[in-house]
Amino acid sequence: MVSYLIKPGELVLKGGNRAAFERILKRNLNALLGDTGARIEIARGRFYLHCPENTALDHVEDALDHLLGIAGWARTRICEKEPRVVLETCVEIGREFRDRGLRTFKIEARRTDKSFPLDSYGIRCQGGKAILEALPELAVDVHTPRGIIEVEIRERAYVYGMEKKGLRGLPVGTAGRGMLLLSGGIDSPVAGYLMASRGMHIDGVYFHAYPYTSDEARRKVLDLARILGRYTLGMRLYTVGFTPVQLRIRDGAPEAWTTILLRMAMMECAEKLAKKRHDRCLITGESLSQVASQTIENISCIQSRTVLPVLRPLIGMDKDRIIHLGEAIGTYRTSILPYEDCCVLFSPPHPVLRGDPAEAGRLYESLALGDLIDSALRENVMERCGYPQEP
Numbered sequence: 346m347v348s349y350l351i352k353p354g355e356l357v358l359k360g361g362n363r364a365a366f367e368r369i370l371k372r373n374l375n376a377l378l379g380d381t382g383a384r385i386e387i388a389r390g391r392f393y394l395h396c397p398e399n400t401a402l403d404h405v406e407d408a409l410d411h412l413l414g415i416a417g418w419a420r421t422r423i424c425e426k427e428p429r430v431v432l433e434t435c436v437e438i439g440r441e442f443r444d445r446g447l448r449t450f451k452i453e454a455r456r457t458d459k460s461f462p463l464d465s466y467g468i469r470c471q472g473g474k475a476i477l478e479a480l481p482e483l484a485v486d487v488h489t490p491r492g493i494i495e496v497e498i499r500e501r502a503y504v505y506g507m508e509k510k511g512l513r514g515l516p517v518g519t520a521g522r523g524m525l526l527l528s529g530g531i532d533s534p535v536a537g538y539l540m541a542s543r544g545m546h547i548d549g550v551y552f553h554a555y556p557y558t559s560d561e562a563r564r565k566v567l568d569l570a571r572i573l574g575r576y577t578l579g580m581r582l583y584t585v586g587f588t589p590v591q592l593r594i595r596d597g598a599p600e601a602w603t604t605i606l607l608r609m610a611m612m613e614c615a616e617k618l619a620k621k622r623h624d625r626c627l628i629t630g631e632s633l634s635q636v637a638s639q640t641i642e643n644i645s646c647i648q649s650r651t652v653l654p655v656l657r658p659l660i661g662m663d664k665d666r667i668i669h670l671g672e673a674i675g676t677y678r679t680s681i682l683p684y685e686d687c688c689v690l691f692s693p694p695h696p697v698l699r700g701d702p703a704e705a706g707r708l709y710e711s712l713a714l715g716d717l718i719d720s721a722l723r724e725n726v727m728e729r730c731g732y733p734q735e736p
C-alpha cells in the first residue's frame with residue numbers, strides 16, 4: 346500500500362466554508378483519479394490518499410499535479426507511533442535521499458499528539474543523529490538543505506521527504522462558472538487557467554471562420570481545451586462558425602474598425618451562450634496595449650454592449666510572464682503551432698487605436714448582425730474536453 350499526504354491550500358483559511366471546500370476538493374480529486382482504486386481519507390484538514398497494490402501511481406501523481414487547491418503533496422510512510430520506528434523511518438528516507446544524490450538534509454518535525462515521548466525538537470535531534478550514524482556520507486544543512494525530511498506525529502506517525510509543490514489556488518467549482526473566449530493563441534488558455542485556479546468552472550467558446558481558417562486551427566483550439574480541461578475537470582468547448590458575421594463586417598464597415606467590430610460581435614455571441622449555460626462572466630486573454638485592439642479605449646468599445654462582467658486576468662501582465670505560465674501549464678507548445686487565427690481575415694493596416702464607444706455602437710448597429718449571430722449560435726458544435734466528469 347502506498348499513501349500520499351496532501352496539504353490543502355488556501356481553503357483552510359475559509360473558516361465556515363471549510364467543510365464545503367473540502368467536499369469539493371475531495372470530489373475533484375476523485376474525478377481526477379477515476380477508477381484507480383485509491384481511497385481518500387480526510388483527517389483534521391489533511392487529505393490522505395491510500396493506494397492499494399497495483400495502483401497506477403504515475404496516474405495518481407499526474408492527478409495530484411493537476412489538482413487545483415492544494416499547497417503540496419508527498420508520498421508518505423505511515424508508521425507506528427513509537428520513537429524507535431519513527432527514527433528508523435527517517436533513516437530509510439535519508440537512504441532514498443542518498444540514492445538520489447541529495448547529500449544534505451534537515452528534519453522538520455511537528456507533534457500534535459503530545460503523548461508521543463519525543464517533542465519536535467527531540468525528533469529533529471535524534472532523527473538527525475540516527476541518519477548521520479547510519480549514513481555518514483550525508484550532512485545536516487539547516488539553511489539550504491537539498492532534501493527535507495518531514496515528521497508529523499498526529500493520529501498516526503507520518504514520515505516523508507520530497508514534497509512536491511501543488512498548483513495552489515482554489516478547488517474548481519467553488520467560485521461559479523465563466524465563459525472563456527478561447528482562441529488558438531498564447532493568451533486565452535492562460536487566462537482560462539487563471540480563473541480556474543480561483544475556483545471557477547469554465548466553458549469555452551471558439552469562433553471559427555472556415556474556410557478562411559483551417560480545420561487544423563480548430564483542432565488546435567480543441568487540443569488547448571483538452572489541456573485546460575485536465576485542470577478544470579472537463580470543459581465544454583462550443584465552436585461557432587463566424588464566417589457570415591465576419592464577411593458582413595468586412596463588407597459593411599470602415600476597414601480601420603473591423604477588428605473592434607468583430608470583437609464586439611464575439612462578445613455579444615459569447616454572452617448569449619453564457620446566459621444559456623448560466624455562466625456569470627466572460628473571460629478573455631486581453632492584456633493592456635498588447636495589440637491595437639487592446640488599448641483601454643478599444644477595450645471600452647469591445648465590451649460596450651455586454652452586461653456580464655468581462656474578466657481579463659492577463660490585463661496587467663507582460664508577454665514573457667504569460668508565456669512562462671503557458672509553459673508551466675502545458676498550453677504554450679500547442680499555442681505556438683502555426684495555424685492562423687480567425688482575425689487574419691481582416692487585419693487592417695491602420696486600425697483605430699482609440700475608438701469612441703458611441704461611434705463603435707453606431708457602426709455596430711448599422712451592421713444589424715443580430716440574426717447572423719443567432720443563426721451562428723444555433724449551429725454551434727459542442728465538444729467535451731478533458732475529463733469526462735463535469736462538476
Ligand code: ATP
Pocket residue numbers: 525526527528529530531532533534550551552553611628629630631635636638639686687688
Ligand atoms: P490570444 O493569444 O488569446 O489569441 P491575442 O493576444 O491574440 O490573444 P486578440 O487576438 O486581440 O489577442 O484576442 C483577444 C482575446 O479575444 C483573446 O485572448 C480571446 O479571449 C478572444 N478571441 C480572439 N479571437 C478569438 C476566437 N477566434 N475565438 C474565441 N475568442 C477569441
Ligand code: MG
Pocket residue numbers: 528529530531686
Ligand atoms: Mg489571438
